[in-house]
Amino acid sequence: MIEIVETGPFNTVQDLGRPGYRDIGVSASGAMDPLAMRIGNILVGNEEGAAGIEVQTFPFSLRFGRRTVFAVTGADGDPILDRLELLPWCAYTAEAGQVLELKHPPTLARAYVSIGGGLDVPSVMGSRSTSLRGSFGGNAGRPFVKGDRIALGDCANFAPVPANGLAVIEPAVALRDVFPDLVDGALPVRALPGGEHALFPNDGDAFWSQTWKISSRSDRTGYRLSGEPIKPTASVEMRSHGIVPGVIQVPPGGEPIVQMSDANTAGGYPKIAGVIECDLWRLGQARIGSRLRFLRSTHAEARAVEQAVARYVEDVRTTSEMVKRALKAMA
Structure with a gap:
């Protein structure tokens, strides 16, 4: 269980969306930055499409109700756990009662909180994403409000992460040869x-x-x-x-x-x-x-970018699994 301590409007439960229903007028929804959500889920040991939190209005904070693994990806800026600054794009272990806080990021728009086991909200049309326009999915079809309590999925069998965290190089840096920098702002x-x-x-x-x-x-x-x-x-x-x-x-x-x-x-x-x-x-x-x-x-360039992103995601997955196997063996 997690409890929302502080939130602004439009912060919601999202996953990778619900494709396949556009013919009946249902949009896919899902994370605005799906790459950040995928990497966060890999870091905490979830399936890539597990439900997490999309934060686009800050500050935001939540309290953990149990010991679990979490990661904050997406926006720049350091997450804070009980007043201790942590690294983004890094998995950590939180103890029951600890509070995670996200302040307004310096330049980017959205942060994603992935938690071991994912958010255990009902699946609607194969997805836990919130559809704000349709008022369904996610947390009763609405954004979070202070005091909301959200159940977590089972993470009893998840491997631990190192005491000082398990980090990856964020895609904007790892793929800088693939994604061009700003040009004149x-x-x-x-x-x-x-x-x-x-x-x-x-x-x-x-x-x-x-x-x-x-x-x-x-x-x-x-x-x-x-x-x-x-x-x-x-x-x-x-x-x-x-x-x-x-x-x-x-x-x-x-x-x-x-x-x-x-x-x-x-x-x-x-x-x-x-x-x-x-x-x-x-x-x-x-x-x-x-x-x-x-x-x-061009279609060829789009395909080349897609392949580069796929290699990056696979490298993150392989490295994460290797570290966690080693930690299990040492336990």
Whole structure:
């Protein structure tokens, strides 16, 4: 059991989402930074898709009701356990009664708390993720409030972690050759031309060449971008079509919307581009007011990035399991 001691709005239970139900109008939901959630779960010995906590409003704190293993991944900034600063991207053991605190991170948007055994909330359509728009899943379909108590899954057979923690190199550092740095303060986001890209003049130059800003009207459903409006060459009446996270639509006002984890399941706005899947975690860590530049990518590049991320995750899993086996043998 854990108890929520302090929280802001929109902090929720998430896992890797509930794909497969978009045809009946149910979005996948899931972590905005799925890579951080996967690594956190590996560090504490869970399956990658175990339910954890997504924190996007700070400060946040919880009290552990039993001895367990936990890790904080995602946002930069040091988690605090009973006033002792710890490393992020590192698994530790917490004792019953200890309090974990997360303060506002310096630059990134979201932190993830993974706990041994995962959060034991009901599974709805194969997922424990919270759907805020549908008011189901997770913690009774709503964000956390102070005093909430959440059960944990069984972690009796999990291997211990070293007394000084079990850490990994965060993906932004380990994969710096794969994910480009900020350019003049703007986050580069790779995307492929979308289904209606040809409707925009000069091969979509106005979209690809300018710097966009994430508007305050953004949320887990979509990031609305502010910039010089872009318009198709002619008005086109379109039927609604399926939408997935990463799709970039252009409404009549000309300022694009990037669909995110709680993406609409269908929409009729022209699709100028789609963010490659492996860049979505970086976009999920971008704050309101952040600046973006879209880089025109290729399917081959998207596949190469996917393979690099897969190698990183597998290396984390292999190393973590090796350390835990060694600790078991020593016990």
